[in-house]
Every structure is written in C-alpha cells, then in structure tokens.
Amino acid sequence: MEAVNTHADHGHHDRGHDDHDHKPTGLKRWLMSTNHKDIGTMYLWFSFFMFIVGGIMALVIRSELFQPGLQIVKPEFFNSMTTYHGLIMVFGAIMPAFVGFANWLIPMQIGAADMAFPRMNNLSFWLLPPAAFLLIGAQFAPGGGAGVGWTLYAPLSTQAGPAMDLTIFAIHILGMSSIMGSINIITTLLNMRAPGMALMKMPMFCWTWLITAYLLVAVMPVLAGAVTMTLTDRHFGTHFFNAAGGGDPVLYQHIFWFFGHPEVYIIAIPAFGVVSQVIPAFSRKPLFGYASMVYATASIAILSFMVWAHHMYTAGMPVQAQLYFMYATVLIAVPTGVKVFNWVATMWRGSLTFETPMLFAIGFLFLFTLGGFTGLVLSITPVDVQLHDTYYVVAHFHYVMVAGALFSAFAGIYFWLPKWTGRMYDEKLGRIHFWLSLVFFNLTFFVQHFLGLAGMPRRIPDYALQFAEFNAISSVGAFGFGFSQLLFLYIVIKTITSGEKAPDRPWEGADSLEWTHLPSPAPFHSFVEPPVIK
C-alpha cells in the first residue's frame, strides 16, 4: 500500500473525462447499469432498505417482549418475525452492503476500469429485489410466514406452510446472486489489477474480499443444496430429513452449519477489511503487520470449515466429537485475536484523530472483541449446554453482527462517502449518530447476556416474570437504536444534497488508489487507462 505514490493533485488521466460523459440517464441508467459504481450504489441503498425492513421486524419482536404476556402479536407471527428478521438482516442487509462496498472500491483500489464481468454484476444485483420480494411476501402466504427460525431447521421447515417454499426460493436466488458476485470479485482481483499492483500490495479490503469471495463460492452452494433437500422433502417425497423415511433431521443441522460457520466469517471478514482501511488512515500509520493480517485472514477462512458442530452441541453427539469441536473452536480464536492486536498496534503511537469513521472503527474493535469473548464462552461445551438457545447466544451474535459488521459498514460509509458523493458528511451529526448507536446498542444487547445467563430462551413471545426488567431495558434500547438509524439516513441524504464540497483526499492518512489517484467524487469511468504504480 505504501508503495503507491501520492499524486493526489497531479497527473491523473481521468481528470479530463467529464463526470457526465457516457452516463446513461433515467431509469435505464439503473436497470441496465454495468457500471461498478452505480451497481455499488444500488447495492448499498438496497441493503439500507432491507436494514429498515429487518429493523422494523426487530422492533415488532422487541415490542412484544417489552412486557411479559402476549400483548401485540400472535405467537405464530412472532416466530415469523424472528425468522425473517434474521434472514433479511443476514442475506438482505449485511451481505449486500459489503458487496456494495466491494463494487465501489475494488476496481478503484486495484486500478481497474470496472469489474471483470459488468453484465453479470448487473444480474447479481437485480436478482436481489425479487428475493427480497419473496421474503417479505412470504408474510402474506396462507398460514403466514414460516416460523422456523433463520436456520430453517428440519423437521419444522419440512412441515411449515407455503411461506417456506417462497423462503427456499428466495434463498436460492440470493445464493445465485452471491455466487455470481463472488466469481466477479475473484476474477477482478486476480486478473484486472493494474500493472505493478502485486497481490501483496493490495489494500487490506481487497484481500479480505478475495478470501470472502472464495468462502462464498465454497459454501453458498452447500446451503442451496440443504434448502433444495428441504424442498424435495416437502414436495417430491424424498426423505433426507424425515426420520420416518430413513432420513435424519440432525443431518440438516450438519449441512446447514457447514455453510453457517463460514457464513459468520463471510460477514465478519469484509468488516475486518473496512476496519483495516479506516484505522490506519486515522492513525496516520501503515497497518501493523499487513502480511500477517493477510495470512491470519486466510487461515481463519480455512479453519472456519472445521468447527461447524460447535453450533449443535446439544443436538446429540458423542463426547469425542464435543471435545474435538470445543478444542478446535478455542484454537481458531488465536488468529482472530492476532488481528485485534494488529489493529491495536496500528493505533499505538499513531497521531490519532477521532472523526466518525474512526469512532465507528474503535467501537467495532471494542464491541467485536467482547462478542468474540462471549463466543469463546459459548464454545466450551459444558457451558454451552446451559446457554444453548438462550438470550446469551442472541447477545453474542448481535455483538458480532451489529457491533461487528454493521458498525464497520457505518465506518466504511462515513469514510468513503466523500469519495462517492464528492461531499463531506456533517461531522457533528455523524458523531451524534455514533454515540446514539453505541449507547442504544449496548442498552439493547448487553442486558441480554444477563437474560441468557438467567435462562431465558430465545425465539419465545412470552417469558417468565423475573425477566421483565431486563427485557424492558432491552426494548427501550432497541427502539433507540432503530430511530438513531433514521438520523443516519438523514445524514446521508443531507451529504448527497447539500454537503460541503469534499477534497480529493479528505483523510490525510488514507493512501489507497481511490484517494491518491482519483478526484472526489470519483468519475463515472475511472482508471480507463491503468494507473502507474511504483
């Protein structure tokens, strides 16, 4: 990275290009777009829309749980909300958000004109809205949404109503979209780099996406297989998961988590990548241990295939297997720990400033580590037997997903918004957004640790009276967190419409190609001629 020369204000060939030449207009621009920046923008807006939809579902859940007893929704609808909240947030919000980042940034960071397959890129985006339509439309299927949990465990999923078929189809579509997106990203990263941009000179974000894309190509088809088996069990008389026909419902859990554990890293690793760009920029130091970060990320990816059954200690497995998965899980925490130390070491003795992206990155660092530690607690089999399917697990993975992935996405959006729009966001409002998010996030989820330790099961619409106080606190926090995100929407819209003009390189510590070689906003066509990299 440091090999890249900093000629921010001289010698780019793109400058001559007008931003607006060759730019199609109107609806056609978006529907038929093959431009990585437009597609990236659509991905980001789509994921924000789904984030709001999933967030409303979360607020339905938290409203019902505000007090013990059944007040607002029926239990079936509640189950459907927990299911689709999870599916929409994972597949509709977080994953597309990072694909949006990838689309925007990867070609700019490696000095390519566009993605390797621009038309496939368009297709992989436009597969998402139908999938979203199916997921949301499943609520209106006869019998309501499928209340089976986002993991879609058999035998519940093989017996659920027609909504399940819509859900399965949506997952097939989302899977195809992810696989095509990943093929595009891998090919772009391996074949389209500008001369001189060696693999080990790529910004960390590109590396994390290369690894993530490989993970996606490897595990999304396995999930597609699992839901296909569910579909054929439901309609075509197969017995993959039906014990009465010689199948085994636990088999579903094994196949699902063979996908599911790498999926955790599919979400986390691009977040690592964003943070690895933001922290050095605001510490004004190169990333500490760049090479070791690359290798640690790769080894996390490989080892993530070997620990899947720690999600199913209570499904019934011999003690040998429990011990194996426990030891292996504890051991793979080591490379993740090394990454945390690398980020801390990057900040060590740096000239730190705390603009909004940095605040979110530090928030990520702090809370993700906390989520990692509760993960270690859960990896201990005898403890997990107690905590399995309690709110402790809910708290754990929300620390990883929300404070991990979402905070890092916020950091990335604030960080690159000046490059994308050519305008600065409102720093003061950004900081308010950060502090509101941080406080309300912890208000929502920290107390859920206590609920879980006290034995409150997840996915229930009603609960025993002793859990009332913490649930009330958590619900207040959830509403606060949800409404804070409207502030975020306001900040983004305000930036686009009336933000101050941003310089080409608003962050002095940022040194990847999009900052050093391109103006703000990045032109519609960038790096038509590959840049010169020392």
Next chain:
Amino acid sequence: MINKRANNRMMTRLSIFAAGMFGFGFLLVPFYEKICEVTGVNNLIKPAVAVVNTQVDVSRWVSMEFDANAHGLNWEFKPVQRTMKVHPGEMVQVEYDVTNKGDRATVGQAIPSYGPNHAGPFVRKLECFCFKQQLLQAGETKRMPVQFVLDGGLPADLNTITLSYTFFEVQGASLKPTKADGVNS
C-alpha cells in the same frame, strides 16, 4: 482485450467449483450416514457399551443335577440334560421333556424340590413350567424350559445342588388348552 479470455476461463473454473460444492452438499448425505455407521454415533436405540453382567462369580463352579418324576400320572418326564456346571450369578436355561403316555388328556402341576433342602432359597427361578398347570393331550409331547440364577450368597460348602421336579395330577382342572400354555412341540 487480453484479459477477456483469462477472465472467462476463471469464470468457468469458479462456476465448476460452485457446481461441485452444490454436489458436495448432497455428498454429505451418504458421507454423514457412513460416518455415523463407522463410528456408531447414531445408534441411539442400542446402548453404546454392551451390557455386561458383573454379578457372575466366575471363580466358583457349582454342579447342578436335574431330576424328574411323575407321581400318579402316566407321563414320561425327563430333563434334556442331566447335569450342568454353572457359576453363581449366571443365567441358566435348561429344558425338560414330558410326554403323556396315557389315552386321555390330563392336567399336571410340577412341584420342585431341592437337595440339599436349604439350597432351595438360592435357586432363583425366573421362568418355570412349574409356575402353572400343564395340559397334555393324549400322546402329546412338550419341551418346557426352566430359567434360573444361582444366588451369589450361596453357602461356600454347597458345591452340588439337585433340582428335582415331580408332576402331580390336578384333579378336576379344565381340560381346555389355554393361551398361556407353554410351547407346544
């Protein structure tokens, strides 16, 4: 553009890889069954460890002698095996043959006796033809089992036990065969 062919080749490879992983998902099904079969982890009905009777006193042998008599009955009654060496605590099954030599159906009841007499409480019968009355049609032959365990508390000086059965006729018993009757042969 020079990249184009390389890009297409890479797309083909990655697509094949993705299709292969889709197949791998299905391959996990037989793979899973095989692992369960080899490691025996999925036999939830069968116990993981074979049940071993820890109450058998293998250090000690006791001679069992089997004797059979019929009293006032035209029945031929004899054990299949006359003697047997058993460990205390071991489950033993022996069989007796009985034939009705007479020309009418008769009901008989076997009464056990032990020699020496104080060995009686230590012969724990679990299943015995003597538990119920036996109906034999004229000329009918039956093979009847006895299952017993020698109690571990058997006095040390008792090395030989005689188990003797005597059949007596049961007067006025119903001559209809009942469902609960022993195995006919």
Next chain:
Amino acid sequence: MIDPIKQKASLLQVVRMVLSAFLGIRKRADHDQLEVAPWQVIVIAIIAGLSFVLAVVSIVRLVLR
C-alpha cells in the same frame, strides 16, 4: 510481475510460512524476499489444516483414555 531478486522459497520455508499464518503472525520481511507459488501455499495449507484436525482428534483421544 515476478521479481528477479526474489528467491524461490524452499519447502521448509513454505511450511513455516503456513504454520505462522495459522497463528496469524508473520514477518513482512519473509514475504519480501521470497517468491512463493500459490499452489504451494494451498497444498501445504490443506495438509496443515488436516494435520490440525488430526492433532486435535489425537488430543481428544488422549484426554478420553
């Protein structure tokens, strides 16, 4: 893109590289001086991954003995 100054990595060096990657610690100097073929890393990483599994399995056996 191949840098003529770089030396080809020996098998042992690649093994060391992969093992240190599993720990997540690697000196930048290592990679600057060595030319490593990707297939080398992949093969050794898969072998190392498998031996990691086998090592954990044997620890489990040891514990349960």
